[in-house]
Amino acid sequence: xxxxxxxxxxxxxxxxxVFLELYSDRIMPVVSVSRNSLFKRLGKVYxxxxxxxxxxxxxxxxxxxxxxEGVEDDVTYKIEIGANRYDLLCLEGLARALRIxxxxxxxxxxxxxxxxxxxxxxxxxxSVLGVRGVVVCAxxxxxxxxxxxxxxxxDLQEKLHQNICRKRTLVSIGTHDLDSISGPFSYSALPPKExxxxxxxxxxxxxxxxxMKHLDKDLHLRPFLPIxxxxxxxxxxxxxxxxxxxxxxIINGDHSKITLNTKNVFIEVTATDRTKALIVLxxxxxxxxxxxxxxxxxxxxxxVDEITGITTLTPDYTPRIVSTPLSYLDSAIGVKxxxxxxxxxxRRMCLPSKLEDSPSGIVVNVEVPPTRSDVLHACDVxxxxxxxxxxxxxxxxxxxxxxxxxxSQQPINKLTDQLRNEIAQAGFTEVLTxxxxxxxxxxxxxxxxxxGLAVRIANPKTLEYQVGRTSLYVGLLKTLQHNKxxxxxxxxxxxxxxxxxxxxxxxxxxxxxxxxxxxxxxxAGFEFIHGLLDRVMLLLEIPYTPHGAGGxxxxxxxxxxxxxxxxxxxxxxxxxxxxxxxxxxHPLVVENFDLQFPVSALHLDVELLL
Amino acid sequence: RVADGVEDITQHHLxxxxxxxxxxxxxxxxxxxxxxxxxxxxxxxxxxIEKGPKFxxxxxxxxxxxLTRELILSGDWKTAEFRSFNFNSMGIPPHGGHLHPLxxxxxxxxxxxxxxxxxxxxxxxxxxxxxxxxDSLFQPQSHPARDAHDxxxxxxxAETLVIPQDYLxxxxxxxxxxxxxxxxxxxxxxxxxxxxxxxxTHTTAISSRMLYKLSQQAVFTPxxxxxxxxxxxxxxxxxxxxxxxxxxxxxxxxxxxTLAHLIGAIRQFFERYGIKNLKFKPxxxxxxxxxxxxxxxxxxxxxxxxxxxxxxxxxxxxLPMGLPPNVRVIxxxxxxxxxxMIKYHISNIRDLLGHKxxxxxxxxxxxxxxxx
Numbered sequence: 001x002x003x004x005x006x007x008x009x010x011x012x013x014x015x016x017x018v019f020l021e022l023y024s025d026r027i028m029p030v031v032s033v034s035r036n037s038l039f040k041r042l043g044k045v046y047x048x049x050x051x052x053x054x055x056x057x058x059x060x061x062x063x064x065x066x067x068x069e070g071v072e073d074d075v076t077y078k079i080e081i082g083a084n085r086y087d088l089l090c091l092e093g094l095a096r097a098l099r100i101x102x103x104x105x106x107x108x109x110x111x112x113x114x115x116x117x118x119x120x121x122x123x124x125x126x127s128v129l130g131v132r133g134v135v136v137c138a139x140x141x142x143x144x145x146x147x148x149x150x151x152x153x154x155d156l157q158e159k160l161h162q163n164i165c166r167k168r169t170l171v172s173i174g175t176h177d178l179d180s181i182s183g184p185f186s187y188s189a190l191p192p193k194e195x196x197x198x199x200x201x202x203x204x205x206x207x208x209x210x211x212m213k214h215l216d217k218d219l220h221l222r223p224f225l226p227i228x229x230x231x232x233x234x235x236x237x238x239x240x241x242x243x244x245x246x247x248x249x250i251i252n253g254d255h256s257k258i259t260l261n262t263k264n265v266f267i268e269v270t271a272t273d274r275t276k277a278l279i280v281l282x283x284x285x286x287x288x289x290x291x292x293x294x295x296x297x298x299x300x301x302x303x304v305d306e307i308t309g310i311t312t313l314t315p316d317y318t319p320r321i322v323s324t325p326l327s328y329l330d331s332a333i334g335v336k337x338x339x340x341x342x343x344x345x346x347r348r349m350c351l352p353s354k355l356e357d358s359p360s361g362i363v364v365n366v367e368v369p370p371t372r373s374d375v376l377h378a379c380d381v382x383x384x385x386x387x388x389x390x391x392x393x394x395x396x397x398x399x400x401x402x403x404x405x406x407x408s409q410q411p412i413n414k415l416t417d418q419l420r421n422e423i424a425q426a427g428f429t430e431v432l433t434x435x436x437x438x439x440x441x442x443x444x445x446x447x448x449x450x451x452g453l454a455v456r457i458a459n460p461k462t463l464e465y466q467v468g469r470t471s472l473y474v475g476l477l478k479t480l481q482h483n484k485x486x487x488x489x490x491x492x493x494x495x496x497x498x499x500x501x502x503x504x505x506x507x508x509x510x511x512x513x514x515x516x517x518x519x520x521x522x523x524a525g526f527e528f529i530h531g532l533l534d535r536v537m538l539l540l541e542i543p544y545t546p547h548g549a550g551g552x553x554x555x556x557x558x559x560x561x562x563x564x565x566x567x568x569x570x571x572x573x574x575x576x577x578x579x580x581x582x583x584x585x586h587p588l589v590v591e592n593f594d595l596q597f598p599v600s601a602l603h604l605d606v607e608l609l610l
Numbered sequence: 611r612v613a614d615g616v617e618d619i620t621q622h623h624l625x626x627x628x629x630x631x632x633x634x635x636x637x638x639x640x641x642x643x644x645x646x647x648x649x650x651x652x653x654x655x656x657x658x659i660e661k662g663p664k665f666x667x668x669x670x671x672x673x674x675x676x677l678t679r680e681l682i683l684s685g686d687w688k689t690a691e692f693r694s695f696n697f698n699s700m701g702i703p704p705h706g707g708h709l710h711p712l713x714x715x716x717x718x719x720x721x722x723x724x725x726x727x728x729x730x731x732x733x734x735x736x737x738x739x740x741x742x743x744x745d746s747l748f749q750p751q752s753h754p755a756r757d758a759h760d761x762x763x764x765x766x767x768a769e770t771l772v773i774p775q776d777y778l779x780x781x782x783x784x785x786x787x788x789x790x791x792x793x794x795x796x797x798x799x800x801x802x803x804x805x806x807x808x809x810x811t812h813t814t815a816i817s818s819r820m821l822y823k824l825s826q827q828a829v830f831t832p833x834x835x836x837x838x839x840x841x842x843x844x845x846x847x848x849x850x851x852x853x854x855x856x857x858x859x860x861x862x863x864x865x866x867x868t869l870a871h872l873i874g875a876i877r878q879f880f881e882r883y884g885i886k887n888l889k890f891k892p893x894x895x896x897x898x899x900x901x902x903x904x905x906x907x908x909x910x911x912x913x914x915x916x917x918x919x920x921x922x923x924x925x926x927x928x929l930p931m932g933l934p935p936n937v938r939v940i941x942x943x944x945x946x947x948x949x950x951m952i953k954y955h956i957s958n959i960r961d962l963l964g965h966k967x968x969x970x971x972x973x974x975x976x977x978x979x980x981x982x
Contacts, residue, residue: 056891383892395889408724499737506739
C-alpha cells in the first residue's frame with residue numbers, strides 16, 4: 001500500500017505542475033477503469049511506471065490512481081485520452097485498443113452490420129422537424145451483461161453525453177430492453193400534455209408537463225430540462241402499443257428499462273446533428289459488440305422518413321477507404337517506412353489496410369473501422385503510422401529544417417524594449433499588469449468619462465473582467481495600492497497594450513502600445529515625471545521646441561480633466577500632434593485607490609513615437 | 611542544669627568575617643551564613659592601568675572610517691589613523707529601476723528565436739474574430755473550446771467587420787463537406803458563428819493570418835515565424851491560472867517538412883533554453899495532425915515535466931488558404947509564465963503577473979540565464 005501510494009504521489013506531483021495546455025483540447029476526457037480488470041484484458045501486469053510509459057507511447061496519459069473503497073488489492077486508473085477518440089472512452093474500447101497496440105491481439109475485430117429479413121423499423125414523423133430531427137437506431141442481439149459491463153454501458157452513455165453530445169443538446173442516447181417492447185417504432189413530437197408515461201425508476205404515470213416539474217428536483221437531470229421544456233412539442237418515441245420508450249433528450253420510460261437479464265438491446269440515438277448521431281451510435285454498438293453472441297455483429301434497423309419515404313438502414317458500415325501513397329507517409333514523417341512494416345504499424349493502431357501497386361508507387365488503402373471517426377484525411381493515417389513506428393524513435397534521426405531565413409523584429413516591439421531599458425535605467429521599476437478590468441476602474445475611478453471606446457466582454461465570470469483597459473493608469477495605481485509596505489518615493493512604469501474599438505480594423509478593435517509612468521512620494525514630484533518625459537524625448541531625438549513645430553512642447557491642459565489636479569496637467573505635443581499627457585493625479589483619484597500619497601503620472605502613445 | 615553556658619557560634623563566625631579572615635572558615639559554614647543572608651559575597655574587580663606607547667592627553671585624535679577628499683588634498687592621509695573595516699556587513703543597495711521578471715524571460719526567448727532566424731509576427735490585436743481564432747484553423751463550431759465557458763466573447767464589438775469572402779467560402783466548404791482528400795466535419799457551418807468576436811485564446815490565430823497572407827503572395831517563400839504575446843481564457847482561476855497569460859509560438863512553413871523536422875526544430879529551440887533531454891507523446895489538437903506533447907527532463911527539478919505542445923497543421927487548414935499542397939507547416943508552443951515560475955521558484959502566478967506583485971520581488975529578481 002505504501003509503495004503504490006508513494007509512486008502515485010510523485011506522479012501526481014509531477015502532474016500537478018501540468019500547466020496550461022495551449023494547443024491541446026482543454027476539455028480532456030478522463031476514463032476511469034479498474035486496474036485489475038484492465039490488466040486482465042491486456043493479459044499482462046504492469047508496474048505503475050511501466051503502464052505510464054505504455055500510455056505515453058500510445059498517446060494517452062495515466063493521470064491519477066485512486067483507491068477503491070472497500071477493495072484492498074485493486075485501484076482505479078484515471079486515464080486522460082484525446083478528445084477525438086470516442087472508442088477509448090470505456091474499459092472495453094481502451095483495453096481492446098491497448099491489447100492490439102502491445103501485440104497481445106494479432107487479429108483486428110471485424111465489425112459487421114447486418115439486416116435480418118424483416119428489420120425493426122423506426123418511423124420518423126414530420127412533427128420532429130425543427131425540434132430534434134435526426135434519429136438512428138441499432139439492435140444488439142443476444143447480449144450478456146455482467147454487473148461490470150452493465151455499469152460500463154451506462155457510464156459510456158454518460159461520457160458521450162458530456163462530450164460529443166455537448167451535454168445532450170446535440171445528441172442523446174436511449175437504450176431499451178427490446179423484449180419488453182414491440183416494433184414498428186415511431187419518432188414524433190407532441191405537445192407535453194399529450195405524452196404520458198412512467199419515467200425510469202418510478203411507477204407513477206405522468207404527462208410531459210408534470211414530468212418537467214417532477215424532474216426539476218432531480219439534480220442529475222435538471223440541467224437538461226431547458227433543452228426542450230419551453231418548446232411547444234416534445235420529442236417522443238413510441239412502440240406499436242403506445243408504450244413510451246423515451247422522451248429525448250431527458251429520460252427513458254421505466255417500461256423498457258435495461259436490467260442485468262436483458263438479452264436484446266434496442267438503441268435509439270436522437271439528434272440535431274446527423275454526423276454526430278452516427279458517430280455516437282457506432283461507438284455504442286462497437287464498444288459493447290464484444291458481449292453479443294456473434295461478437296461485433298450489430299443488427300441494423302430501418303429508419304423510415306415519413307416525409308420523403310426514404311428508408312435508411314442504420315448503422316451503415318459501408319467501408320470507408322482512405323488511400324495514401326506510401327511515399328506520402330515517408331515524406332511526411334521523415335523516416336523510411338517500408339511496405340513490409342507499414343501494415344504492422346497500422347494494425348497496431350487498429351487500422352486494417354491493403355497494399356496496392358500503382359504506376360507511381362505503392363498505395364496504402366486503409367479501411368477505416370466504425371470506431372475511428374477521428375480519421376478524416378490521410379494525415380490521420382500518417383500520424384497513426386508514426387505512433388506505430390514510435391515518436392521517440394524518430395528523435396534519433398531528427399534534424400531541424402534547413403529553411404534559410406533571417407530573423408527580424410516588429411519595429412514597435414524593438415522600440416518598446418529599447419524604451420523599457422532606458423526608463424528602468426532612469427530609476428523606474430517595471431510592472432506588468434492585467435489588461436482586463438471593471439468598467440468602474442477603467443473610467444469612474446480614474447476620473448474619466450465613458451467614451452464608448454472600451455471593448456466589452458459579454459460573459460465575464462467576475463466583475464474584474466468587464467472591459468479591456470483603454471489606458472494604463474489602473475494597473476499602476478492598483479500596484480501602488482497593493483504595495484503599501486514599500487518605501488516612498490515609488491517610481492513605476494509599464495509599456496504595454498491597451499484595447500480600443502475601431503472601425504478601421506477588420507475585427508472592429510485594435511491594440512495600442514502605450515507608456516505610463518507614475519511617481520508617488522510625500523510631495524507630488526511633478527518635476528520628476530517631467531524629467532522622465534524630457535529624458536524620453538532626448539533619447540528619441542525629439543528636441544524641446546516650445547515655440548517651433550519641429551520637436552515637442554508642453555501645453556497646459558483644460559482643468560476639466562478629472563484625472564488630474566487642476567492646474568497641474570499638460571498635454572505633450574510632438575510636431576503638432578498630441579502624443580500624451582503629464583500631470584499630478586487628482587486627489588479623488590488617489591483616494592479611489594486607497595493611496596495616501598500624491599502621485600504624478602506620464603502617459604504617452606508609443607506608436608506615435610515610432 | 612542541662613548546659614553550662616551559651617556560646618553564640620554564629621556571632622563568632624561573623625566577627626571572623628568582619629576581620630577579613632573569611633578564608634579560615636569552612637566552606638559549609640560560609641554557605642550557611644550566605645543562605646541565612648547574614649553575609650553577602652560580592653566581587654571586587656581591580657584594574658591595573660599603565661601608560662601605553664600611544665598615550666596622549668589630546669582628545670582630538672580620532673580614527674578615520676574612510677579616505678575622504680580632505681584627507682587626500684591635505685595630505686593628512688599619511689598620518690591619519692584608519693579604523694579596521696568590517697567587510698562582513700552588507701553594502702548599500704544601488705538605487706535604480708528594474709525590469710519585470712516575466713519580461714526578462716521573454717527577452718531571452720525572443721533572442722533564441724532571432725538567433726535561429728525566426729521572424730516576429732505582428733500580434734498587436736487581442737480582439738480576434740472566431741473565424742481566425744477557430745474556423746480558419748479547422749476547429750469545428752461545436753467544439754467545446756468555443757463555449758462561452760472557456761472563451762471570452764465580446765458584447766462590443768460583438769461581430770467582426772471584415773472577413774475575406776472567397777477564403778471564407780473555401781473554409782466553409784472544408785468544414786461542411788471536406789474535399790482534397792478529407793471528409794471534413796460534416797455539419798452546417800454558420801457565418802454568424804464565425805463572425806463572433808472574442809479575446810483570442812491563442813496566438814495561433816495570428817499564425818493563421820500570417821499563413822493566409824503568405825498564401826496570397828504570387829510565389830511561395832519559406833518562412834520561420836515566432837510570437838510571444840498575451841492570450842485569454844475564461845476559466846476558473848486558481849494558483850497557477852489567471853484569465854490572461856502569455857503564449858510563445860514558433861512555426862516553420864516550407865516544402866516537404868516532416869515530423870522529424872518538427873522534432874528537430876523543437877530540440878534546437880529547447881536546447882538553447884537549457885533542456886536537452888526530450889521525449890514526445892502523441893496528443894490531439896483539432897488543427898494539427900500529428901500532434902505531440904513535449905516533455906523535457908528538467909535538471910533543476912530532477913524530473914520529467916510537460917514543457918510544450920506541437921504539431922503539423924492539418925491539410926484542411928492549409929489547403930483552403932491556397933498554399934501549395936506540398937508545403938507543410940510545423941509549429942510548437944508553450945506558455946511564458948510556466949518556465950518563469952519554475953526558474954524563479956514562484957508558486958502563485960499572481961506573484962508574477964498583475965497588480966498584486968510585490969515590487970520588492972521585481973527589484974530582487976536575478977538575471978534570466980537559461981544556461982544555469
